[in-house]
Amino acid sequence: MINMQNVMELVKPPDSSDVVECNQNSIKVPLLGRIHFVQDSQGRLFASCVLAYWVYGTFSTLFIILIPAYNDNTISWPVYYGFLLVSALCLMSFLRSSLSNPGRIPTYSETASNSSEWSRCRTCCQMRPPRSHHCRRCRQCVMRMDHHCPWINNCVGDNNHFAFMQLLAYAFLLSMSAFILVMLHFWVFPKCVTCNREAFYIKHSIWPMYLLFLLSINMMFMMMSQFTQQHYNIIAGRTTLELMISPSDVNPKHLQKCYNSYRELCGQGLVIFWWFPFGRRRPLFPATYSKV
Secondary structure, X not given: OOOHHHHHHOEOOOOHHHHHHHHHOEEEEOOOEEEEOOOOHHHHHHHHHHHHHHHHHHHHHHHHHHHHHHHOOOOOHHHHHXXXXXXXXXXXXXXXXXXXXOOEOOOEOHHHHHOOOOEEOOOOOOEEXXXXXXXOOOOEEEOOOXXXXXXXXXXXXXXXXXXXXXXXXXXHHHHHHHHHHHHHHHHOOOOOOOOOOOOHHHHOOHHHHHHHHHHHHHHXXXXXXXXXXXXXXXXXXXXXXXXXXXXXHOOHHHOOOHHHHHHHHHOOOOHHHXXXXXXXXXXXXXXXXXXX
């Protein structure tokens, strides 16, 4: 067994082939430099659909329901700015989970193979620690890989699993808020007084509201089911891939405490910062790499 300090001493600079592979999963953005971005056409299409849903859900709710109701004093400012806050946090968590490196394993020297816990990937021949898997879409081994999510065009791994949980939570809150506001718009709110009723989006608002109703209720139940499943995986100490391979390994009587499980997932820091989609995650050692 080798501890984390010894593992870090085994890291060596990547060779030219590693640099080429890394550049395939990254793009150069002005002022931001090179960021992680998986070059997958299907993943880009799915991620674009998610962004389109966010744009439609946010702006249709904002211009058809919130702004007219706020100008008519039908709703108070906490409702108005609370929806904007949830929408902004949802977008930030999506970008964080989509553009974060999920846990690409650096190049290690061959002395790491002295540990019986390590294995060599059959696809990329990379030495990797336990609970790592190779993603064929990302073309790299990911540490503590949970699954590859096409909706964010990225893997969910050790470095962005907490951001993925934030995305599920904020997407559920955004969908639930849109659903409640649509119901209030149909059955409770009076007709707007200060709005321009000749505006196209006000005059024909009934059809966008029907579509928003269907999208919000569908996304709300999807995010609820996904968050529930991920929560169970976290307290069980297993990833989605591990449960798919060995579903009988989890004993419901031996589930971890929620605080300890989420502390390992979100890393160090105050609990209040666990759900902020910005800032740098400081992982716990040696909890995450207890087998290394």
